[in-house]
Amino acid sequence: MKKVSKICCIGAGYVGGPTMSVIANQCPEIQVTVVDINQERIDRWNDEDLDKLPIYEPGLKEIVGANRGKNLFFSTEVDKAIDEAEIIFISVNTPTKTYGKGKGQAADLKFVELCARNIAKVATTDKIVVEKSTLPVRTASAIKSILENTGNQVNFEILSNPEFLAEGTAVDDLLNADRVLIGGDDTPSGKAAKDTLSSIYAHWLPKERILQTNVWSSELSKLVANAFLAQRVSSINAISALCERTDANIAEVSRAIGTDSRIGSKFLNASVGFGGSCFQKDILNLVYIARSFGLPEVADYWEQVIIMNDYQKKRFADHIISTLYNTVSGKKIAFYGWAFKKDTNDTRESAAIYVADALLEERAEITVYDPKVSEERIYADLDYLETRSPEENRRLLKVVKEPMQAAEEAHAIALLTEWDEFKTYNWDTVYEKMLKPAFLFDGRRMLSKEAMEKKGFQYYKIGQS
């Protein structure tokens, strides 16, 4: 098996940055270079002030601080890094297509294709090219075709090595991965490439957690893993609606079913709806693939996971409106949390965006407090929807840096992200600052109904009547 001395990763995002930092940390003899065309992002990865890294993840700045400049480098010199590396990870974004065939469902592979063409153009020595991005099944054959037809007689082995980390726990997920999946050809050179990549992960993970499959199984498994996880959230959210109509309590139902070892207890927290850059995108992609292979029943089955998630977000917004006497026009509603989950500054597809959009349509005045998300990001999220003008968004929605400021004279508070700090607030003070009756809508089931009602709040918790 080949001993690896230099690797590079194209794409310094939520996956490329943390993944490569952990590899550099665990493999001191390997030089790891992360490249990106986004100069600002690379500058932030190189910022001396580790609090300015472009991605917030617990434990990440310590790892970057310990390895950067030794065997971990961030650069915009894409061609140089490609040429020098023996293994090249492609970890660029693969968003849902917003144009043309497959618009709104298929994955947009233009960034991946650009990477493949760039590798083909620049490479002068044999390379292992690793798909780290989440890609539709059979993408490897497209990459292979580009590399083989435009390259300079260089030998390329293509592997699929999807990433399973979750944001907010990325470093821990990478260090203690349940499994690493490596798909590749079953030819002698394909097997050797799989073993070479396995040897990197074997620096810190037991061998039995490094799974090797064929390339198609690996690509498909990534989409399926996300689809199953999201399906659990939609399933429990569907039941949360039923709980609110009966005297059942979703926490008790989750515990009752989750203690069945066949069902398992994880991922059964009812919420205002799942967000994040991948669940929706990957399911839509799965739906698109199923439909293109002539399997409409399979496509419809998985599409329902998204439909239920949209319903949950809308249901939460509608409940706020109906509780506030059917009008939120001119009423101040404080949002606690904008990120799609705690411990990340990522807001992609966050439920908060859609709940805010629905309330702004009713002319509510929203004040947002999130401990990690910037004002700029919040406005960009809303503007992206193009529901109203950017000026109107800035007129109706304000961003504040203090939670108590958000509560000042608010008619209602909506909890949208499960940041731990929300549990530690002095809710008596929050109550005092608000207009009465003071409504509290808990989209993350964080607080105690009994305790909040005792303080005087009109309290609503998803999944509880």
Ligand SMILES: NC(=O)C1=CN([C@@H]2O[C@H](COP(=O)(O)OP(=O)(O)OC[C@H]3O[C@@H](n4cnc5c(N)ncnc54)[C@H](O)[C@@H]3O)[C@@H](O)[C@H]2O)C=CC1
């Ligand atoms: N965000 C997450 O938690 C997870 C994401 N994934 C998958 O990983 C892939 C990457 O996702 P993220 O890291 O979240 O995306 P991201 O958007 O944070 O980062 C992608 C980066 O690639 C760069 N890029 C795009 N084209 C480039 C090119 N031609 N040359 C150099 N750089 C280029 C962009 O400038 C950007 O900085 C996606 O396929 C996603 O589905 C998989 C598991 C977890």
Ligand SMILES: O=C(O)[C@H]1O[C@H](OP(=O)(O)OP(=O)(O)OC[C@H]2O[C@@H](n3ccc(=O)[nH]c3=O)[C@H](O)[C@@H]2O)[C@H](O)[C@@H](O)[C@@H]1O
């Ligand atoms: O491909 C990806 O991008 C990643 O997607 C998810 O990770 P992530 O989106 O970062 O975060 P999750 O912890 O899965 O949460 C996703 C959403 O579901 C919500 N959720 C999760 C669990 C739960 O019980 N209830 C619930 O509402 C979260 O609040 C969040 O909005 C998967 O967990 C990762 O394995 C995968 O690598």
